[in-house]
Amino acid sequence: MLGLRTGEKLEKYVKDYVVFDLETTGVSPLTDAIIEISAVKVRDGQIVDEFSTLVNPKRRIPYGASRVNGITDEMVADMPVFEEVLKDFIDFIGDDILVGHNIHEFDMKFIHRDCEAFFRLFLGNDYIDTLPLARKCLPILGHHKLTDLATYYKIPAEGAHRALNDCRMNQQVFERLGEELKNGEKPLKVCPRCGGTLKLRNGKFGSFFGCSSYPNCRYTENIANETK
Ligand SMILES: [Zn+2]
Structure with a gap:
């Protein structure tokens, strides 16, 4: 109005x-x-x-x-x-x-x-x-x-x-x-390599977790491994 x-x-x-x-x-x-x-x-x-x-x-x-x-x-x-x-x-x-x-x-x-x-x-x-x-x-x-x-x-x-x-x-x-x-808030995933946070990203082959410190840290994790 x-x-x-x-x-x-x-x-x-x-x-x-x-x-x-x-x-x-x-x-x-x-x-x-x-x-x-x-x-x-x-x-x-x-x-x-x-x-x-x-x-x-x-x-x-x-x-x-x-x-x-x-x-x-x-x-x-x-x-x-x-x-x-x-x-x-x-x-x-x-x-x-x-x-x-x-x-x-x-x-x-x-x-x-x-x-x-x-x-x-x-x-x-x-x-x-x-x-x-x-x-x-x-x-x-x-x-x-x-x-x-x-x-x-x-x-x-x-x-x-x-x-x-x-x-x-x-x-x-x-x-x-x-x-x-x-x-309520979901806990963030922590990067085991650098202690940064992992973010969900969409890649060519589907979604994966990548370190937010990229490109300084190139740690990634498959979602499949996560849900096993
Ligand atoms: Zn990292």
Whole structure:
């Protein structure tokens, strides 16, 4: 909801929320524009409604962006501009808590910027960023991109980098992170060679544990040996 203050970043699990994701013309929340916005509404851990639309950014989409998300100038030519879409999005989210991956540093900045520019008001919804949450819950993982988390939890990652697919994927990730929060922190594995910590990594031949002091320490361990 729009109001006189901006929502706060929370770090906890909630069972009712809206997961959202943006695709943009580039990586700068100062100068780039939104070309797709998607969201899924969740009640009691289950998706009950979806919102998704392409957006006409009124400018060319750089080739680099199209290559990542597959969205082209032709696809957005007849789509509504973001000022219209943002109104519908704000109606859709109501006063729900927002959830998304890396939204504190990225997506929220676009949304806050455009709410202020279009409506001269602030988006008051509190939000939960699954990136710092994943770093806290899964220190054993070497990387915490959304696809890394999907791989770790064996969630199908087809159609990644289109906003609605990423929302559905992240919804499942958030539910799993909620279970991690409930179960408490897992102990880190210690490198027997240098005393550093072992991180779970994805290699050509599947996942393995590697020393976080790499390349100074090249100790690795198979997961198969671990579960024997
Ligand atoms: Zn080591």
